[in-house]
Amino acid sequence: MVSIDLNSDLGEGFGPFRVGADDDLFPLISSANVACGAHGGDPLTMDRTVRKAREHGVAVGAHPGFPDRAGFGRRAMALTPAEIRAEVIFQVGALGAFCRIAGVPMLHVKAHGALYNLAVAEPEIANAIALAVRDVDPALRFFALPGSALEQAAIDAGLPVMREAFADRAYLPDGTLAPRALPGSIIHDPEVAASRMVRLVTDGTIVALDGSTLQLQADTICVHSDTSGAVAIATELVRHLRDAGVTVRTPGSGS
Amino acid sequence: MVSIDLNSDLGEGFGPFRVGADDDLFPLISSANVACGAHGGDPLTMDRTVRKAREHGVAVGAHPGFPDRAGFGRRAMALTPAEIRAEVIFQVGALGAFCRIAGVPMLHVKAHGALYNLAVAEPEIANAIALAVRDVDPALRFFALPGSALEQAAIDAGLPVMREAFADRAYLPDGTLAPRALPGSIIHDPEVAASRMVRLVTDGTIVALDGSTLQLQADTICVHSDTSGAVAIATELVRHLRDAGVTVRTPGSGS
Amino acid sequence: MVSIDLNSDLGEGFGPFRVGADDDLFPLISSANVACGAHGGDPLTMDRTVRKAREHGVAVGAHPGFPDRAGFGRRAMALTPAEIRAEVIFQVGALGAFCRIAGVPMLHVKAHGALYNLAVAEPEIANAIALAVRDVDPALRFFALPGSALEQAAIDAGLPVMREAFADRAYLPDGTLAPRALPGSIIHDPEVAASRMVRLVTDGTIVALDGSTLQLQADTICVHSDTSGAVAIATELVRHLRDAGVTVRTPGSGS
């Protein structure tokens, strides 16, 4: 039976500040990337988000990002590899404490925003992240764009890799994400996004921005949480997957 | 053979910002209360401080404080018990990750500054801290002023308590610390501070501010790290203890 | 012709983080209390909020709060009067720069959250705020609960006072706000809130929590921005005021 993991970034609000659509997305996804108090989240929100994930049977992962709250971790910062390593250990370690107390296994790590994007291209940053994660727990699944420096760093570190596809993004023929500046790089139509992902899951192919057909393997699909159409895309995607007989679940969980 | 633990707050600087006299105090003490990134410290500093402690054979504990860096955690903040609990889990959890990676056991927790002071008097806050610590690890030793709400909360939570004395502070006849506003409440003379502590350790008594003699039990002596005379007091204290045949060490460690 | 000022706390979100209902409230109110980057807001949001206020013909004031973003400035903090003074100068000064550049006069200051609440009761804190505001600009109107230490401090500092009423709060017979813990202290029904405020404006009286009628003078009415019913209350209030022939405007502005 075919299955796929759906992941979303949750728990990114803090105090009274809201971002993302946690309540709408929890029922739809199978993995939550939980903010760790740097780009978003705070201790109380982390505690609550881990418990909500447990209620929804959603797997929990850490979502470390640059320590830049006003920029939401989306502004590249020139941290040294040693600083990145320490940030990742700190953030993943903090979330791990909430998970242990809630009796929820922390299953994966996904870098956030500019940290993820820099690590896609820069092996030094990718290695800093991957080695930090390995040092915290070598069983943690590492979310990475296939073919990226991030994936390679995880492989080199001996971490189990979850290759990630993006429901709302177009691809170039070489399997990389089409830069946001390119027309057509963002998929806004939930129907289109959902169809593309079903094909990816069931057939292992996706149509690139130039119309060519591309082989692409994915273990998890990212549904963004803070774009206006995020819930619509997730809803449509879940419906299409169900219609295609695909189960939404984290690998290793009961179907 | 008589022994006593000496503790100090270390790792409270961050980035290029300095506070405290870590390098001078590490060789003198047996337990380091390591800042966890809230009132002081940052991920890289936490990592380095844990490793320095290991090099010096100094036991490591977490030193959670209010999330108020500019105020250094010394300004009381009206957090709810739920917020305090989450802060403590977050901070202790983050330090724990660095400890596990460095192969250093995290042995104790000591609340910092205003958080400690509020918890001395307010059972609701004391319980929030103690229960958070127990949830992280019920074997963590809990540093507390004898006779305080903090000590009682730790006892109620089933945590091992380390009763704490303060080398540079005068006591009232009831065993509480003399308020800082009172003349004579702060002991500035290293010789005096050291003599008082040796008597406390070897005889179980201390002279209170009114001249009366007080029974007081202590498992650990706090040597403050960021007062001008901290190193002088610690140095003198170590010398006096050695002359009195008292070993400076954490309970359970080799002598 | 009778008029009244309506004020609301705006610009409290920052980066992608949302709080409050700025877009809905701007068309309804006459004075915006703009967050200054401490409890909420950031430089870019301050700039945008000042410009939005200008577009809507809404007067701009500074809304300084405790430097505690995760707590949204609602958790009391034990700052010294000197620290409070410096915080207020810093925050009001920063907003003033955006106002001057946008060609918008900064007309008033209203302390936020726990800072306001502490200053209602504690003259030392109230004086620190009022003297800081006077030092920045003695023409700044100072929003204060009538009869409070905050009002007295403003009078003592020679600042023009705007006496403030709260649309969604019940009053005790002595004119103070009924504590939130008391049943009935929060007015949820927009119709009721609006009627009470119209009576206050046109008649100078309000019914206290015990049913007695109370004399109360107000120059401005606070419509909270971040409670669920804020927009409903503001909308109803504006409608009732218009029906009663009361103009919503800042003193000194064209009608």
Place this chain on the structure above:
Amino acid sequence: MVSIDLNSDLGEGFGPFRVGADDDLFPLISSANVACGAHGGDPLTMDRTVRKAREHGVAVGAHPGFPDRAGFGRRAMALTPAEIRAEVIFQVGALGAFCRIAGVPMLHVKAHGALYNLAVAEPEIANAIALAVRDVDPALRFFALPGSALEQAAIDAGLPVMREAFADRAYLPDGTLAPRALPGSIIHDPEVAASRMVRLVTDGTIVALDGSTLQLQADTICVHSDTSGAVAIATELVRHLRDAGVTVRTPGSGS
């Protein structure tokens, strides 16, 4: 009579956290670049630093930096020009309030750390800074490396430029600073640093890293505040300048 301005970054500590050697440098310099609460400083420290500058007869300027305290504003951050503009207005505006209250004119602005370095090379960032400064006050003197995008942006914005030389840095033959990675790029010997600057001031030339002699104009010399030898270099420089008959003062101030 020949004169030169000496500038240093001061007021960068905050709360109990120390960085820099303010007390030693104030008697030696003529212009203080005062941190504005982002990369360093806090409201109380800003207030105190402005008053100390007044006591020492040292001119005050704003020293805005990236909002990254743990990184001390030295880690490049990918802020948009609009974000940079707003940060500069916010920080310069906040310091301006303390200056007005202390009766001290704010005479200049110098960008800090990574913000300065990025703006040396990137016109878009340089323009964002210069236009923000002009909007705050077009009379503010703008410190910039001669020949840089930063200088050009200030010229384009109509700001008075203060061309800056660095006492502890070597130069390339084209007048740019030798990258720190190059051997010999940092001048550690106070005697050497002082001699080079005296020649620069009296002769308009400096020996570049390759031994060639370079024409260079400077209106102000930066003496770094947080390197170990900062005070030694500043002391030696002041002595050499005095011996050469050069007065240390801000342009326009009494000699």
